[in-house]
Amino acid sequence: MKAVYVTRTFDGASGTPGKVEVLEVAKPAVRDDDDVLVHIAYSALCGSDAHYIKDNLFPFEPPFAVGHEFSGVIEEAGAHAVARGFAPGDEVTGNFVLECGFCDMCRTEKRQFCEHATANGSAQAEYIVLKAAQLYHLPPGTSLLEGALIEPFTIACGVIDKARLRLGHSVLILGAGSIGQMLVQLARLNGASLVAASARTPSKRELALNLGANAVIDPLNEDIFARSHELAGPGFDVVLEASGSLECAQQALDLVAPGGTVILMSYYPPDQPIAIDLFKQVVVREITLSGLQLSQNNWPRALRMFSRVDVRPLISKVYPLQEAPQAYADLIAGRSLKLVLDCRDVS
Numbered sequence: 001m002k003a004v005y006v007t008r009t010f011d012g013a014s015g016t017p018g019k020v021e022v023l024e025v026a027k028p029a030v031r032d033d034d035d036v037l038v039h040i041a042y043s044a045l046c047g048s049d050a051h052y053i054k055d056n057l058f059p060f061e062p063p064f065a066v067g068h069e070f071s072g073v074i075e076e077a078g079a080h081a082v083a084r085g086f087a088p089g090d091e092v093t094g095n096f097v098l099e100c101g102f103c104d105m106c107r108t109e110k111r112q113f114c115e116h117a118t119a120n121g122s123a124q125a126e127y128i129v130l131k132a133a134q135l136y137h138l139p140p141g142t143s144l145l146e147g148a149l150i151e152p153f154t155i156a157c158g159v160i161d162k163a164r165l166r167l168g169h170s171v172l173i174l175g176a177g178s179i180g181q182m183l184v185q186l187a188r189l190n191g192a193s194l195v196a197a198s199a200r201t202p203s204k205r206e207l208a209l210n211l212g213a214n215a216v217i218d219p220l221n222e223d224i225f226a227r228s229h230e231l232a233g234p235g236f237d238v239v240l241e242a243s244g245s246l247e248c249a250q251q252a253l254d255l256v257a258p259g260g261t262v263i264l265m266s267y268y269p270p271d272q273p274i275a276i277d278l279f280k281q282v283v284v285r286e287i288t289l290s291g292l293q294l295s296q297n298n299w300p301r302a303l304r305m306f307s308r309v310d311v312r313p314l315i316s317k318v319y320p321l322q323e324a325p326q327a328y329a330d331l332i333a334g335r336s337l338k339l340v341l342d343c344r345d346v347s
């Protein structure tokens with residue numbers, strides 16, 4: 001089968017970017033009663049995937065397979081998987097992390113900190129084998145193409161949980177990429193009185209307005225602090241930093257109102273810590289600062305909410321699997337929303 005591999009990682013000394021290639025590799029097989037072989041339909045590129053190319057955030061040795069946002073159709077399932085309701089022909093998506101289910105973290109709804117977790121991020125391929133415990137059926141009415149965006153949607157849902165959004169809160173979303181656009185919609189659904197989104201790209205600002213933002217900010221041509229003051233007086237109750245820019249992460253702390261909450265969810269460039277005035281921000285202004293990387297605990301709720309948001313306008317382009325290197329080049333160039341590989345298009 002064909003699969004996307006990172007065959008060279010970023011070389012910090014020379015500045016040579018990493019490289020992805022589509023390789024011919026062995027098709028994975030069902031070996032265990034809990035195994036499920038999924039014929040991948042669509043696999044999306046995540047913002048985090050860009051870090052294989054442009055920096056050394058992930059310390060993996062090439063070559064390694066990539067991809068963790070997918071949808072597909074079950075081709076074969078072991079006996080236990082079938083007993084758990086997963087049968088050939090079922091349309092599924094899944095959580096690429098496999099938690100043990102038994103450690104203290106797993107048993108206290110903190111599966112993201114499982115002490116024995118393993119991950120299978122190799123969904124940018126024709127096939128993947130996962131355990132039944134990692135899989136979820138696509139919700140009714142969800143197409144396979146939309147289904148590839150459920151994993152990032154679980155992150156957006158986790159962000160809203162963490163933000164402790166309450167009726168009437170004002171929300172600022174920094175960065176209007178695919179997760180930012182999901183957050184615009186979820187903030188509205190959660191009763192925010194004001195949802196503002198900041199984005200450099202005009203089409204992203206326009207889409208945010210179409211998806212329910214009350215106001216948008218162009219950070220290149222407007223003073224974001226002046227605009228925020230105009231919109232939300234002393235600051236926003238909740239600021240969600242979804243741009244991945246360290247400058248925005250820093251600004252978030254000054255754009256939030258006293259007593260407000262800042263949530264970070266991006267992969268920032270490694271080894272570039274930012275300075276926080278703890279006395280001013282935490283002691284005097286009582287800001288809550290938190291973040292999240294994974295959000296496995298809320299998959300069932302996220303699946304129930306998925307039909308309440310529109311993810312179709314978030315899909316910028318669908319490429320044949322073979323064109324993954326071009327998709328990665330476009331990901332690095334930025335400005336697009338979700339880039340998706342059609343893993344059944346292997347001609």
Ligand SMILES: [Zn+2]
Pocket residue numbers: 046047048068069152
């Ligand atoms: Zn992702």
Ligand SMILES: [Zn+2]
Pocket residue numbers: 099100101102103104105106113114115116117
């Ligand atoms: Zn565990």
